[in-house]
Amino acid sequence: MSGIGMHLWVKEHQVVIDNGVFQLTLSNPGGIIRGIQYHGIENLLELNNKDLNGGFWDLNWSEAGSTKTRGKFDTIEGTSLRVIVETEEQVELSFTRTWDPSVQGEQAPLTIDRRFVMLRGSTGFYSYAIFEHSEDFPGFNLNTTRIAFMLRKDKFHYMAIADDRQRYMPLPDDRLPGRGQQLAYPEAVLLVDPVEPEFKGEVDDKYQYSCENKDNQVHGWICFDPPVGFWQITPSNEFRNGGPFKQDLTSHVNPTTLAIFVTSHYAGEDLILKFQPGEIWKKVFGPVFIYLNSVSDANDAFSLWSDAKEQMKKEVESWPYSFVASDDFPNSNQRGAVRGKMLVHDRCISKDAIPAKAAYVGLAPPGDDGSWQRESKGYQFWTTADENGYFAINDIRTADYNLYAWVPGFIGDYKCEIVLTITPGCDIDVGELTYEPPRNGPTLWEIGIPDRTAAEFYVPDPNPMYINKLYVNHPDRFRQYGLWERYTDLYPDKDLVYTVGVSDYRKDWFYAQVTRRIGDNSYKSTTWQIKFNIITVDEGGTYTLRLALASAHNSELQVRVNDSDADPPLFSTGVIGADNAIARHGIHGIYWLFNVDIPAAQLMQGENTIYLTQAKSSSPFQGIMYDYLRLEGPSPINSYT
Structure with a gap:
């Protein structure tokens, strides 16, 4: 037990962290979240599902050479626990799983270090992971990795993704044979005899709640008795694959809430991470924030969504987090910045170049024009230009990048041929960049x-x-x-x-x-x-x-x-x-x-x-x-x- 405000108990089979606001319980040394105790609810998580329970990181992987987008599903369980930080203000835990040849064919050849961070007085916790493929590891494909939370079926019935995308949701039992009829694929089910008659005749399909990365910052669920919200907040897109327009799942029936980092959804095989034998690679996914909120009056329960949006803004403003204990996550002082002005010149529209208003401008690993939308292994950093074409991208991790852009209203992709090398503290002014979209005639x-x-x-x-x-x-x-x-x-x-x-x-x-x-x-x-x-x-x-x-x-x-x-x-x-x-x-x-x-x-x-x-x-x-x-x-x- 440690300090005032923060308490940590490490037991034989579980670890408990309590910051005076809520309590988090994880398996030891697996690092599976077994309990979240908050605001009078003993556990916000479902533990009675047939297959998947609680909260967990998972991945889907396949052997090298596979062209399928699905392979072996793995709910990642650690083999060792380390207490990284234990102070009156913060607890950070590491659950690590290493790979060796004895598990070849059974586990993805990665060293995976999953971290959980709780701060004093915070109504929520952070999680991130460091994935590493080493020089002595065999090749393989990483198809998907994410965090999943299975919430209490008897508590969480209202889901919110955006101001105009929220509703009471059907129950998971409504999808079962007899109550539900599978349509053209397993995810889509026609509700023919739901528990609540109001859902009869509706289709339930998790893909109807997909969202583009750039808009996928906060989503989750509301419980009305007592009035409690459970929200997944993603403050940065730098670690997600496929760029800002890549679409992916959010929350859906069960009730389930996801933080997705890598998938091939809405893209295909191009976005699978394919590793060669001995390829050296390391990437930090996250941190993301799991935010809990509550109100005293159930009549005010819908305000939990507004509060979650405000919390999301605070998390975005705090990025990159200063409290992360891993050296693999650079703080703001260890990152760089790029700024400039984007112009567009279509000779059949104007004699001179004009400001590329609202252009999407980003840094991604070096590649061909538009290659960023098929990229998964590295980091990406995007912004939009203002009405005069000016842009600024801050807090960029150190590496070599190409600068890419596309301009609404014009076809094609822009790529600056100069490779930009980001170093700690750099502030690179690229000046005026002019995109000339494809054009042969009027x-x-x-x-x-x-x-x-x-x-x-x-x-x-x-x-x-x-x-x-x-x-x-x-x-x-x-x-x-x-x-x-x-x-x-x-x-x-x-x-x-x-x-x-x-x-x-x-x-x-x-x-x-x-x-x-x-x-x-x-x-x-x-x-x-x-x-x-x-x-x-x-x-x-x-x-x-x-x-x-x-x-x-x-x-x-x-x-x-x-x-x-x-x-x-x-x-x-x-x-x-x-x-x-x-x-x-x-x-x-x-x-x-x-x-x-x-x-x-x-x-x-x-x-x-x-x-x-x-x-x-x-x-x-x-x-x-x-x-x-x-x-x-x-x-x-x-x-x-």
């Missing part, structure tokens, strides 16, 4: 908005049989289950035809080019048409079709011009994508940009037709989401409007 027509999502296109109403009430009349209406099936309902015999100058992409361009159902388990590829007029064809020039895709899943997009049967097509992407965003209710996955040259000889004066064929057709989830399409005419290099 716009003849365009469809959509270049914002890397398909949200502006036509998102249909869901089948009345498959409703999630949260998303009725909601900005995120694309999160309803089964929208891909609506294409067949709307286009049962013939595919979409879009006429430039007549059609409206908000009403006439379906949000995803998916397959058409032609039987119970049979599907057909689809060909969309874009009809447009050219008054005079520049017979000596080349036209350019820009195809920016917001998502692709096991698809092949073929382009033909004025000949629907041309073989081979003018252009094919080949088979691309594995982000599964269509099935998982995401309005985007990985961003792709294709540039198709169209010889003038293939165009005609008057009406022309471009045929877009998504040629793969073995699944309802094969398809693409367009971000933006543009046809450019030939033009002198200095043209602008």
